[in-house]
Structures are given as structure tokens and as C-alpha cells.
Amino acid sequence: MELLVELVTFVLIGLAVAGVGARARKAVxxxxxxxTASASGGNLVPVPCQARWKQGARRRFFGYGKLTPDTDGTGAVFKAPLRRAVAVPVGGRAAVRQSWRPGMQVLEYSTPDGRNIDFQVYDAEVDRAARFLRIPDPADFA
Incomplete structure (x- = not known):
């Protein structure tokens, strides 16, 4: 009998967690x-994301922040809380793959100078992040 009560409790907790997760994904x-709609109206809206890149020998930077176009419009900037802004070279190549987190994708960006930066962004904001980084559209070269 105790086993049945524990099993029912486990199932109910699992259903509650799944419901909360689904509501959180919908809100995000x-x-x-x-x-994205605000940005299409001409407003400058940063893209919240996670960034990861190699920095120095055997060191990786990983942080949450926002990707925005540079103030002069020639580049992009990644700004993490309590850290200085990092200029990101624009015009490189990118590949998009699914993230392990539902509702997100990873933009694997190769800068023109050879560095690799991974940006984990929401599904709806991949195109805006690519625009900020000025990634050429492959259809332009066909």
C-alpha cells in the first residue's frame, strides 16, 4: 500500500512539474x-542569450547576457551583467542547431578572424541575432 501511495505521489509531482515547465516555456x-514585434517596429531591442567562447589558454567564458548592435552600427556587442562589454566581430559564418533546452537554438558563429562563439538564443530570436552579427544569407550566393 505504501508503494502505491509513493507511486501516485511521484506521478502527481511529475505532472505538476510538467505543467509548470510548459507554462514557463509559453511565457518565454x-x-x-x-x-521581435517591438524590434520590427524600428526599436532597438537586445537579444537575451548565453554566450560561450574560448578565452586564452584552456579557459572558456560562459555567461548570460544580451547581444546588441554597436552604437555606431558597424558591429555587435555582448554585454553580461557585472562585466565589461565585449565587441563581437561581424560578418562571419554561422550554423544553427537545436539546443538541449526546449524552445532554444544554438547559433554556432565563426568570426572572420577564426574564433568560434556559441550563442544560445530563443527560437523566435535566431533571425534577429543573425542580423545583429551580419551573417550573410546563403541564398545571396546562389
Whole structure:
């Protein structure tokens, strides 16, 4: 009998967690769509993301922050809280793959100078992040 009670409790907790996770993903997707709609109106809206790149020998930087175009419009900037802004070279190549987190994709960006930077962004904001980084559209070369 105790085993049945524990099993039912485990199932109920699992259902509650799944429901909370689904509501959280919907809220995040709704906010991402609102940011994209605001940006289409001409507003400058940063793209929240995670960035990861190699920095120095055997050191990797990993942090949450926002990707924005540079103030002069010639580049992109990644700004993490409590850290100085990092200029990101634009015009490189990118590949997009699914993330392990639902509702997100990884933009694997190769800069023109050979560095590799991974940006984990929401599904609705991959195109805006690519625009900020000025990634050439492959269809332009066909």
C-alpha cells in the first residue's frame, strides 16, 4: 500500500512539474515574440542569450547576457551583467542547431578572424541575432 501511495505521489509531482515547465516555456516564447514585434517596429531591442567562447589558454567564458548592435552600427556587442562589454566581430559564418533546452537554438558563429562563439538564443530570436552579427544569407550566393 505504501508503494502505491509513493507511486501516485511521484506521478502527481511529475505532472505538476510538467505543467509548470510548459507554462514557463509559453511565457518565454510569448516574451520573445513581443521583443521581435517591438524590434520590427524600428526599436532597438537586445537579444537575451548565453554566450560561450574560448578565452586564452584552456579557459572558456560562459555567461548570460544580451547581444546588441554597436552604437555606431558597424558591429555587435555582448554585454553580461557585472562585466565589461565585449565587441563581437561581424560578418562571419554561422550554423544553427537545436539546443538541449526546449524552445532554444544554438547559433554556432565563426568570426572572420577564426574564433568560434556559441550563442544560445530563443527560437523566435535566431533571425534577429543573425542580423545583429551580419551573417550573410546563403541564398545571396546562389
Amino acid at each position: 516564447a510569448r516574451r520573445a515574440r513581443a521583443r
